Amino acid sequence: MEQFLASLAFIILYGGTYGAVLFIISVGLVMTMGLMRVPNLAHGAFAALGGYLTILLMNQAGANYFVAVPVAVILVAALGALAERTIYVRLYNIPELDQILLTVGIAFIFVGGLALTFGPNVFTIRLPEVLSGSVDLFGRSFPVYRVFLLAVGALIILGFWLVFDRTTLGAKLRAAVDNRSMAQATGINVERIVMLAFAAGTGLAALGGAIGAGLFPLEPLYPIKYLTIILIIVALSGFGNIKSSIVVAMVVGIADTAARYYLPELGGFAIYALVIAAVAMRPAGMFARQG
Amino acid sequence: MFELKKKLAAFAAVTALAVGLPVTAGAQDQIKVGILSHDTGPFAQNGQGFHRGIEVYQALHGKSAGGREIEFVYRDIGGPNPAVGKRLAEELIVREKVQILGGFALSSEALAVGPIVEQTKTPAITFIASSPSVLAGSQYFLKSGQHIAQSSSAGATFARKQGAEKCYIVVSDYQPGYDAQKAFRKTFESEGGQIVGEVRVPLNTVDFAAIVEGIASTETDCINVFVPPGAPAIGLLRALAERGLVESNFVVGMGEAEDHILPQYDDSVVGFKGALYYAEALDNEENKTFIAKLKELYGPDTQPDFASASAYDGAHLIYEMVKSQEGKDWSGPDAVEAVKGLSWNGVRGPMKIDPETRELVQNIYLREVQKVDGKLQNAIVDQLEAVEAPSKEWMEN
Numbered sequence: 001m002e003q004f005l006a007s008l009a010f011i012i013l014y015g016g017t018y019g020a021v022l023f024i025i026s027v028g029l030v031m032t033m034g035l036m037r038v039p040n041l042a043h044g045a046f047a048a049l050g051g052y053l054t055i056l057l058m059n060q061a062g063a064n065y066f067v068a069v070p071v072a073v074i075l076v077a078a079l080g081a082l083a084e085r086t087i088y089v090r091l092y093n094i095p096e097l098d099q100i101l102l103t104v105g106i107a108f109i110f111v112g113g114l115a116l117t118f119g120p121n122v123f124t125i126r127l128p129e130v131l132s133g134s135v136d137l138f139g140r141s142f143p144v145y146r147v148f149l150l151a152v153g154a155l156i157i158l159g160f161w162l163v164f165d166r167t168t169l170g171a172k173l174r175a176a177v178d179n180r181s182m183a184q185a186t187g188i189n190v191e192r193i194v195m196l197a198f199a200a201g202t203g204l205a206a207l208g209g210a211i212g213a214g215l216f217p218l219e220p221l222y223p224i225k226y227l228t229i230i231l232i233i234v235a236l237s238g239f240g241n242i243k244s245s246i247v248v249a250m251v252v253g254i255a256d257t258a259a260r261y262y263l264p265e266l267g268g269f270a271i272y273a274l275v276i277a278a279v280a281m282r283p284a285g286m287f288a289r290q291g
Numbered sequence: 292m293f294e295l296k297k298k299l300a301a302f303a304a305v306t307a308l309a310v311g312l313p314v315t316a317g318a319q320d321q322i323k324v325g326i327l328s329h330d331t332g333p334f335a336q337n338g339q340g341f342h343r344g345i346e347v348y349q350a351l352h353g354k355s356a357g358g359r360e361i362e363f364v365y366r367d368i369g370g371p372n373p374a375v376g377k378r379l380a381e382e383l384i385v386r387e388k389v390q391i392l393g394g395f396a397l398s399s400e401a402l403a404v405g406p407i408v409e410q411t412k413t414p415a416i417t418f419i420a421s422s423p424s425v426l427a428g429s430q431y432f433l434k435s436g437q438h439i440a441q442s443s444s445a446g447a448t449f450a451r452k453q454g455a456e457k458c459y460i461v462v463s464d465y466q467p468g469y470d471a472q473k474a475f476r477k478t479f480e481s482e483g484g485q486i487v488g489e490v491r492v493p494l495n496t497v498d499f500a501a502i503v504e505g506i507a508s509t510e511t512d513c514i515n516v517f518v519p520p521g522a523p524a525i526g527l528l529r530a531l532a533e534r535g536l537v538e539s540n541f542v543v544g545m546g547e548a549e550d551h552i553l554p555q556y557d558d559s560v561v562g563f564k565g566a567l568y569y570a571e572a573l574d575n576e577e578n579k580t581f582i583a584k585l586k587e588l589y590g591p592d593t594q595p596d597f598a599s600a601s602a603y604d605g606a607h608l609i610y611e612m613v614k615s616q617e618g619k620d621w622s623g624p625d626a627v628e629a630v631k632g633l634s635w636n637g638v639r640g641p642m643k644i645d646p647e648t649r650e651l652v653q654n655i656y657l658r659e660v661q662k663v664d665g666k667l668q669n670a671i672v673d674q675l676e677a678v679e680a681p682s683k684e685w686m687e688n
Contacts, residue, residue, distance in 0.1 A: 010500075010501075014501065120332075120336050122522045122555055123555065124529075124557075126557065134533075214529070215497065215498050216497055217522040219522050221333060257501050258501075260498075260502060261502075261504055264491075264501070264502050265464065265490065265491050265492075269493070
């Protein structure tokens with residue numbers, strides 16, 4: 001029994017952290033898919049860039065971890081805004097296949113660029129002292145790093161909830177996702193909202209890439225390698241459904257961890273079984289309104 | 292009639308070309324060596340090692356041997372893609388007219404190229420590919436790497452020597468993983484140890500926390516790991532260290548924590564052991580010369596690894612084959628025959644080609660990650676001498 005409780009605590013905390021990082025990385029794509037209807041397959045590249053910029057800032061500029069991460073996030077968000085205005089804005093009215101080709105091309109450019117700049121090896125971000133120890137929770141020790149990830153995930157979720165449900169910007173954003181032309185007709189500057197949402201989405205991906213490097217190791221293939229799992233979150237959430245993406249990311253994180261723990265040899269595939277079942281039964285998203 | 296003759300002659304020339312028979316008679320003054328490398332993709336680290344090992348060898352030993360100039364031609368497979376490897380091998384032999392092949396980071400590539408090597412009688416040297424079945428692919432295959440069981444079994448022997456009783460095995464879910472797992476289990480059990488758990492982890496695993504949690508709930512004093520270098524290795528070792536298992540267990544792998552990878556780990560990797568045929572810290576003349584030249588050519592921070600060491604020793608083997616044909620018309624089969632039984636001092640220490648099996652007989656070193664003067668490095672803590680590759684029957688039963 002004690003063994004069972006210990007393993008349960010493990011699955012919830014580790015699966016929860018996995019889910020939290022998945023949410024932070026994917027939510028930007030969920031949002032922009034809803035707003036722009038562009039399957040941005042280069043989304044993972046922004047996450048990788050966040051991680052690599054953090055490394056650069058720490059190693060080359062000697063920045064502290066807690067300074068390097070926000071600076072990297074802001075830089076990537078700015079780059080995201082720029083990319084939206086210059087590249088993505090051209091994609092809104094072209095066929096889907098062209099959108100896919102172009103964004104996957106961007107992802108490959110990032111893969112090549114990262115390999116050229118940083119070499120083919122995996123890079124790890126050195127955690128500061130405060131994050132490298134462990135704490136006692138539920139009668140066993142857990143790494144502080146995991147607790148930190150959970151805390152950041154909770155903060156982001158709280159922030160989303162506040163912005164979405166409690167601010168005018170949130171209301172405009174929701175309006176734009178639900179019915180773009182109607183929102184435009186009521187005088188909402190949808191273009192600006194789209195740019196802000198894209199910047200926020202890429203910035204969050206960068207945050208996930210930077211703090212989640214302990215779970216998703218940084219390597220040049222990052223943008224392609226983790227695209228599947230990001231797209232799984234997007235597909236299960238439904239376009240633009242941010243609240244459900246929180247739950248989806250947690251379910252995926254915990255289910256994946258549980259499967260790897262109890263059935264290590266099949267564990268890697270359990271998540272795909274979940275996806276197939278979920279998409280077959282609820283094609284609009286796991287928690288989408290039916291009808 | 293004349294027309295037909297012409298056609299036949301053309302046909303003969305084409306077939307001769309296609310099967311790589313020497314079209315021009317007489318001793319050529321150049322030997323071309325085709326290297327199947329990985330310059331991009333997930334195995335680019337190995338490809339870099341291939342280039343460096345060969346270039347260092349050429350810088351030290353010149354660009355000719357046995358009266359012939361030796362030229363290396365590289366091709367990039369760019370990922371785990373045996374079909375591309377096969378196509379590139381054909382191109383190298385037919386169009387570039389290489390007389391020797393080398394490289395092969397993955398066993399799957401060597402297996403795919405095997406039939407071409409056999410048909411065209413082209414000697415081929417696998418630098419890393421270490422599956423037991425590689426040499427069976429063609430009688431013209433030789434190795435400058437290892438048979439995977441040499442290191443795996445040695446890991447088990449080292450663990451028993453250190454008093455390990457209960458071992459858990461973690462391998463990646465692919466053929467080399469199964470081979471490593473089998474060799475370790477067999478040796479560990481036959482030397483009186485007990486395997487308390489085994490797990491095959493899907494190759495796409497990045498977060499190993501759940502796997503490690505499963506190991507931590509078992510009573511062990513030894514953990515054997517075999518996962519590809521790069522993200523999987525770093526993920527697994529960090530998860531083991533995070534859970535305190537590197538400290539409390541005899542954790543032994545192969546090339547997961549080579550010197551050049553160590554900057555990617557923090558101090559929790561201290562104590563991790565790797566059993567392998569090469570060690571950066573080897574104190575022999577060849578290795579010292581090799582490392583000095585490597586640093587001279589690529590900068591003082593450059594570190595050797597098993598890929599560059601294998602390429603260097605492989606280049607030596609290629610030079611020996613070319614030397615054996617001095618003054619004669621080039622013959623691939625004769626060159627292979629000539630180096631069977633050859634023994635020499637490589638950067639890894641004494642090595643010999645077993646004339647029966649064509650496998651290498653070589654030392655296996657136990658390396659341990661230690662912190663010396665604030666820097667992580669591998670030290671050699673034990674070694675097994677003249678380790679032979681196990682027989683096919685041993686691997687199968």
